[in-house]
Amino acid sequence: MIREEILMTNKRSVGVRAGPRRVTISDVANHLGISKGTVSRALNGYPDISEGTKLRISRAAERLGYHPLSHAQAIRTGRVRSLGLVLQIDSEDSARPFLADFLGGVTQAASDENWTVTIAAEPTEERVRKTLSRLVDEQKADGFILPRTLKQDGRVTTLLNANVPFVMFGRTEDSRECAWYDVKGEDAMRAATTRLAALGHTRIAHIPGGDQYYYTQLRIEGYEAGLKAAGLAFDPALLAPEAMTRRAGAAAFGELMALPEPPTAIVCAVDRAALGVYRGANARGLRIGREISVIAYDGVPEGAYADPGLTTFAVNSQQAGERLARLLIERIRGADPEDLRELAPATLVERGSDKAPALSSTELAQRLNDQHEIKNV
Amino acid sequence: MIREEILMTNKRSVGVRAGPRRVTISDVANHLGISKGTVSRALNGYPDISEGTKLRISRAAERLGYHPLSHAQAIRTGRVRSLGLVLQIDSEDSARPFLADFLGGVTQAASDENWTVTIAAEPTEERVRKTLSRLVDEQKADGFILPRTLKQDGRVTTLLNANVPFVMFGRTEDSRECAWYDVKGEDAMRAATTRLAALGHTRIAHIPGGDQYYYTQLRIEGYEAGLKAAGLAFDPALLAPEAMTRRAGAAAFGELMALPEPPTAIVCAVDRAALGVYRGANARGLRIGREISVIAYDGVPEGAYADPGLTTFAVNSQQAGERLARLLIERIRGADPEDLRELAPATLVERGSDKAPALSSTELAQRLNDQHEIKNV
DNA sequence: TGCGGCTCCGAAACCGGTTTCGGCAAGAAA
DNA sequence: TTTCTTGCCGAAACCGGTTTCGGAGCCGCA
Structure with missing residues (x-):
């Protein structure tokens, strides 16, 4: 009705697009018989417009279907929304x-x-x-x-x-x-560590993230705080090299398993590293959730499809x-x-990768050693 | 040098941002002592500007670091780039x-x-x-x-x-x-079907995608064309219900395995359905790449991590x-x-899910039947 | 009655570009 | 030489908004 009138009076093609023309601020102003400056100020909530006209204007704008063009506004305001x-x-x-x-x-x-x-x-x-x-x-x-x-x-x-x-x-x-x-990745790392300690693990390692990220430092601190809370001593040997990928995670796991007293549980700063741990464990005949427990952080979808599912702190x-x-x-x-x-906070997603240790660290070392000898024979 | 001059002469804060002011088209025009209309036309390649001035202008614009504001252009042209x-x-x-x-x-x-x-x-x-x-x-x-x-x-x-x-x-x-x-999903489906036929499969099923997509129809046609090229008859029973998810894929697989003459190979319109087939096969003690072969389409990352890897036609x-x-x-x-x-075209990614059939359709049916009886006892 | 202040709005400038229009000058045609 | 083009550019309008400035009314108060 009202919109139609305007569209009829100034039908004109702009640029490539034909179609009916937009409703502009001038259309609103003309329709009300007032200046477009007033319309602009009213719609932007300036204090020097009476409540009455503010209402008239906003109602008219609504009825006519007027929406300001952000790039037209931007030319004066510098803001493109x-x-x-x-x-x-x-x-x-x-x-x-x-x-x-x-x-x-x-x-x-x-x-x-x-x-x-x-x-x-x-x-x-x-x-x-x-x-x-x-x-x-x-x-x-x-x-x-x-x-x-x-x-x-x-x-x-x-x-x-x-x-x-x-x-x-x-x-x-x-x-x-x-x-x-x-x-709060640091809180997650702390909770992961105490959780593993509560399950009976005493040798708990950490595979940190990349050094270029600040969170890596925070998560290491969270891991250390978790150890402390569980009454376990921090062993620098259990702080693995950084790993942001599956491949690097597997490599870091290799270094941990080469230790005289290898860890039975690992807290990973990122899920991908944990999936690398899966791979490394698999290659050594170790089962995740049995000989090796893992808790990680991120919540990547692959974690759910891994076998067993990866227990992790998921980010929303x-x-x-x-x-x-x-x-x-x-x-x-x-x-x-x-x-x-x-x-x-990150949310704990419990799956199957964190269980009580099936082997002690010593037994694990023995088993890895046996394997090694078998291979060498 | 030149840029500095301009910045010095009209330093003024606009809006919230302080910083030095942008170089505008007027700056370029003033610097050259010509009108801004000319600058605009030159930069936009209008034919009524001599090559000489065009060059002068574009060089000056370059030196001053002038870039037009797309939203300022848009107000007249209607194009925001x-x-x-x-x-x-x-x-x-x-x-x-x-x-x-x-x-x-x-x-x-x-x-x-x-x-x-x-x-x-x-x-x-x-x-x-x-x-x-x-x-x-x-x-x-x-x-x-x-x-x-x-x-x-x-x-x-x-x-x-x-x-x-x-x-x-x-x-x-x-x-x-x-x-x-x-x-060309249809070509992929066709190639998948002939490939499976070449491996020795004679009962090849298809799990199509959602009916709301046009490609579903095309892929079914591709599957049928593949059958024809391989000299196999089209059996409507081997056209499973649609599946766009893992769950639906497993369900469709179930229906196929309930057939008197079950397929030994399946062409899936989407990878997710194929991953559902993995799940269904697993539940029945059937191994992918042995009793059941699968080729799918999409190239989702999970396909690479599946065991065995999913052979699929990947989209770039x-x-x-x-x-x-x-x-x-x-x-x-x-x-x-x-x-x-x-x-x-889609690109074939060969992994391990498509092999020669370990069992014939009849043998497969027998085995499924045995299982069923065992369960029921 | 005169004056100051306040409320509210119109007129016009402005933002940074684009596009229209017209005119000047040089060259071509008469 | 005159006239008609043609090439090239300046002036100004324009796009759709925002913001400044000033002034018309109205009020209260001396």
Whole structure:
């Protein structure tokens, strides 16, 4: 009815698209016989518009189906109502299985506020930084979510210098001026360790994550705290080399099994390393959940299909995405980054990889030794 | 040097961000002492600018580091230089494992042309349509990539009516006016069938995909063509009920094994169904690659970790994303949709699930029957 | 009655680009 | 020499919004 009138009076094709023209702010203004400046101020909640006209205007806008064009607003305000996300997608990307959930969370939260998400993906760290700079230069987004934060992160420097709002997924060494969301991996490692100790394990090892991540340090501390709580001494030999992949996990497991007093249980900083432990154990005829117990962290889907299922502390990626988006929007709206920090717990998913030890460390060493001799004969 | 001058002369803070001001088109014009209209036309390749000044202008723009603001351009041109992508992310999303690769492909191609990707995700078909409409209304993207196209797809209607360019990932029943990219699943099914026949299988079944997808029909035809090429008769009993999930795959397998003449080999339209076959075979004491052979399609990562590895026809998702982005950009630039259609082959990944039959169909039936009786006793 | 202050809104400038229109100058045709 | 093109560019309008500025009313108060 009303919408029709407007569409009839200024039917005209714009660009390639034919179709009926959008309802603009001028249409609303003309329809009410007032100036478009007033309409703009009313819709943006300026205080110098009377409540009466504010109501008239918002009702008319609603009826006519007026929605401002974010890029038309942006030219004056500098804000495009979009969140930026530059992913690093490489071959060993541990975040890959969580991507869908994470994106779901981010975009849902953005949609709720009528924002959009601008995304890019690059294979290397350097290209990520370049693309990030480009997006900042061209004002494609009002702020950025930084996944996979490193201990010292170049992206942070870039964005701080450019004075562009951002939120990190994961803490860094120096978090001043930074907003972040993180999961308490250290608590998970601690709980994993005490849990294994309660099952009767006394030789509990830890396979940490990559050194470039701050969380690696935190998780090691969590592991040590768990040992302490269980009354076990920390043995540096049980702190394996770092492993972020299946292959590296298997290698780390090999080193642990070569020890004079090998561990009967292993806490892994990431699921992929744990799946490497499965492989290594398999190759040595050791059964997970019997001779070797494992608890890991992340919650990758493969863990559920492994045999036995991998007991792990799962991260809720969708929630992480959602919270990060909301924090970022608040940040863009001017909130103090120091007030925008959140820690969430990981959830224990009990499957079959953590049981009481079938063999003591000594017996395990004996058995590995026997195998070795058999092979050599 | 030159850049510095400009930055010094008009240093002024805009909005929240402090930082030095961007270089605008006026800066370039003033620096050269010409009008900004001329600069714009030169940079956009209008024919009424002499080659000499074109060169001067593009060089100056380069030196000053001028990049036009896409949203400032958009207000006049209606083009934001962005590709839209609305994902449907639900629990049984088969596309999930490919998402990272796919996004990588799309964003790479977009970046190459200095475009961006605007993304959204919704859990249901209806919400996808709503979000799509919103993005169209607000001109957040110049065109859309439609993944997971259905036989009859509401999104297509929406976009055709709104006269907004789009490209489909997958063909539909009626592809008029549509650009698309697809993988030759029918060829893969045909090759899988002849391959199994060549290994000595004579009872080869097919577990098709969901009826809502057009490819399901195509793949069934491919399967039938394979039978024909191998000189085998088509037996309707060997066309199992559809299966898109592990659970449904196991159920379909159950029905096939209940047949008087059960198949010794199965061609699955999707990997997930094949993994369900693994589960079903396992439960019946049948070994994949021995009593039962399987070849599937998709290339999900779990297939590599299954035991034995799943032989499958893998789709190159990154390439798909890249091609789709390029096709869409061409479409937005005005190319005829009929000229924008591409078919890519799937790649056979040989693992261990397809071997010569260890048992004939009759022997298999006998064995299943024995088991059944044992159970019942 | 005059004056100051406050509320509320219109007019117009502005943001950073694009596009239309018209005119000047040089070369070609008459 | 005059006229008609043609090539090339400046001036200004325009896109759809936001924001500044000022002024018209209305009120209260001296």
